[in-house]
Amino acid sequence: MVVERRGTIGRVSPPDQHRRASGQPRRDAGGRGAVLAAVVDVLLTDGFEGVSIRRVATRAGVSIGAVQHHFPTKDAMLEAAMEHASEVVAEDVRAALAAPGPPAERLRAVVAALVGARPDQRPATVLWVARLARAEVHPPAAQRHAEEWGFLEQLLDDLLAAALPALAAAPRAQEAAALLALADGLAVAVAREPARMPPGRALAVAAAHLDRLLAG
Template structure:
């Protein structure tokens, strides 16, 4: 009997093939036959794991989300280790959502494709909304941590600040995808938005 690890590997293999196809040709490029060819497996095996196109798209979206989350976790761990301010760590973390290189451009196209498909599919829409809510909650937690160390004014509203920063990140990602030459400007705008919320210095590192 195949092991769970084998199933996970196959699903990841298919999801990566879907991501590659979307990155190069959009959702229209994703067919069972093309996915199978890109993954190097049979059409029947693709259909065994993912009976519908939306199932493949959902798993690709979840895999991209997991990859971004892992990188963000590394950014946070490195920030704590090097005693960086919460604002600096948040800037680096949110930059992982921007299409700053080939890998992140491919991820962005998958997430945008998923969001477009979610307009017509309630199941996908629920996942899309939950993912966005999770991102806002994580930003709000950073803002709350900023209260404790002195980087954020206690009068600030964490939920409002999180909504602002999440919207700015999403908008900048779209603009940067359209024009990769705007990289430096996008990062500068993101930093300006963060600095408008994190206006103080962290007492933890200033003694």
């Protein structure tokens, strides 16, 4: 993941001002960004099985050779799309960590970012879920997912340590794991079942859990 841990929480790079507000890659008129945006579009509409060099070329409005110039294989396209999803999540987490306020407020901001309730966060959430499915049959994807999940759990643990200094290490680790599982489940529900779990409800569920946790 692009977010880097640098010893203390909050020492992070500033948010990337060049990422598209939609969470999609920048479309650069036939360049790599346009092809990657087409890969993401195909993944969102047709799933892994629908991704092919020919279909991506059609969606991007470029030649097959242009697609192969940037992504010679289907695996290369999928890897780039998964990396894009990680970058979007990382960008949101960086922005949350950079927000002013006490540790408890930064914890709330990070959890809200992981819930992915904004409309522009949905593509990254769907891609994140798709990568988890791919991890079942693709060991490198499984390793990458485990590394990023481990980082996020540790980040939440660090935020909890700052917000609740009296909480012992073992229960704090359990709470960090529970928070990550809650945010992950809510993000999937918002992306896949918006009628049952609209963004406002998801954020309210997360906030209520944090209220109870921070109240001690």
